[in-house]
Amino acid sequence: MDRHRLSWRLASVLVPAAVIAAAQTPASAADPAPAPACVAQVLTFAPGYQVVVNVRNTTAVPVTGWHLTFQLASTATIASSFGGTIARSGSSGTITPAVYFTTIQPGGQANVGFGGSAVPFTPPTGFTLNGAPCAASGW
Template sequence: MDKHRLPLRLASVLVSAAAVAAAPPPASAADPAPALSCTAQVITFAPGYQAVVNVRNTTALPVTGWQLTFQLAGTATIGSSFGGTVTRSGSAGTVTPAVYFATIQPGGQANVGFGGSAVPFTPPTGFTLNGTPCAASGW
């Protein structure tokens, strides 16, 4: 073996080993991100309504950073809310949880909602939690 090529081969092996050490670990089947589920119920008494949404954490980890969205007719008003702050932009509404519901512990739940009216009567619809539709509830 040529004694001048040995350092070159050794350098090549060291560079390859450094590249392997710096490479990110292969993707693994890690635990999925914690998820929440929700059920929504709209109680109507035309021209009024009451929307109540139950958000549940069925995972083993606390979940934070959740947000509820819904659709509301342009003529609808919101008169009161509970469990969070309701904001509106056109026909899109958002409920941001109150500080005491911002983190839902494993097995925990939060109830949020709001009331109002609409003439002509059109109650809120399309409730989603972080983009996932809420199931309808008939509590």
């Protein structure tokens, strides 16, 4: 077998092996993991506000252990809540979902929120889902 034919045969075996190896390489640590999404809507009617946060499971697996955090003026009050329990420490708040929202199935969603007021008027801001920012949306 001449040298040219041997080179061609080796290339035809090695190139597909390299392509297969590249296709089987696991995702790098820099690739973001799928995560649920959230949208925070704040309806204002000074000095009051109503907050609704929609949490959607856009992943292929159930989402559990989630919570929302937000910033709230220290003079603000929370008069009512739904879909979860609110804990507050100074100007920070956390919403832990009610038992019926603790697990969100793939494609599912949960709505949680609260209403209150603040004088001077300052509506809640900075909503995050497990540390990732929520999109803001008006009504």
